[in-house]
Amino acid sequence: AQSVTQPDIHITVSEGASLELRCNYSYGATPYLFWYVQSPGQGLQLLLKYFSGDTLVQGIKGFEAEFKRSQSSFNLRKPSVHWSDAAEYFCAVGEPQGAQKLVFGQGTRLTINP
């Protein structure tokens, strides 16, 4: 069965500092991988996705993520965070075939210090 682990429940960084959010997945083959962001009381917005090809993917709002097959990881990074990046971040895996439903991690809450 697929599963996603986000080891950090809550991270606090200072505005302007770099950010890395960790994501590890368990899946029998190479899944589709996603990062979503959720602001309080809102739905989820897709930041970026990996299907195949280049293992470093660029997303919206200056985010990027790197797929490392050997580590079953898909960590999200941003070189310099802004106060508006404060939100909940979810990593998800999707089946390449069939229902293609998403399995989400528990989420990492990001707090930005001014």
Next chain:
Amino acid sequence: DTGVSQDPRHKITKRGQNVTFRCDPISEHNRLYWYRQTLGQGPEFLTYFQNEAQLEKSRLLSDRFSAERPKGSFSTLEIQRTEQGDSAMYLCASSSQPGQGSSYEQYFGPGTRLTVT
């Protein structure tokens, strides 16, 4: 394209009552998904439709839950005899069928927050 919409945004109900939520997907999307998100957790898959056909249901979807998508457009999710454990955010998402010229990704609505008292 106005995105995925859900109605209502908030619902407070008493235990034992029935509730129904509506989701309007992006118009050209033929796949529609329902997820449930409890506090402090990531969303969990409930069910999905391709056009009007409900093709997969999670074991989380007890017999008190029923979902429909009668004309392959909007969908409804009904919970009968609500319980306090049903309190959660119910999220709807839509996507294109792979191979229809659009990359596979799900677009989420704002959700319906259900509180059962």
